[in-house]
Amino acid sequence: MSKTAVRLADGIREAKSEHVVFFLLTSYLDLLAAVGKSMWVPRSVTHLPIAGDSDVENRAGLLRRLLSADFPPLGQAVLNEAVELFVTASERLLLLRDPRFRQELSA
Numbered sequence: 001m002s003k004t005a006v007r008l009a010d011g012i013r014e015a016k017s018e019h020v021v022f023f024l025l026t027s028y029l030d031l032l033a034a035v036g037k038s039m040w041v042p043r044s045v046t047h048l049p050i051a052g053d054s055d056v057e058n059r060a061g062l063l064r065r066l067l068s069a070d071f072p073p074l075g076q077a078v079l080n081e082a083v084e085l086f087v088t089a090s091e092r093l094l095l096l097r098d099p100r101f102r103q104e105l106s107a
Contacts, residue, residue: 008085032082040078063086064083
């Protein structure tokens with residue numbers, strides 16, 4: 001796992017709003033394209049904009065299913081990174097929607 005993924009995953013995990021989660025995911029997808037690694041992730045995952053919580057969840061599910069595919073080491077590393085970020089984002093968005101958690105955040 002790359003250090004960037006850990007930092008982004010930590011940022012998503014600690015995000016105080018949905019906006020921050022979407023911002024970090026969008027930044028990650030832009031970064032993948034900028035460094036030429038987006039070819040390892042399906043276009044249905046990398047296309048923008050991200051259309052809400054269910055879109056993040058759908059992309060995470062697709063990425064999870066791809067984990068069993070046979071990729072070269074670099075492709076597998078990029079895929080693992082993307083899975084971690086999208087699963088973490090999906091979980092965080094779910095938590096941010098919980099009224100009890102929101103109350104905790106504002107306290």
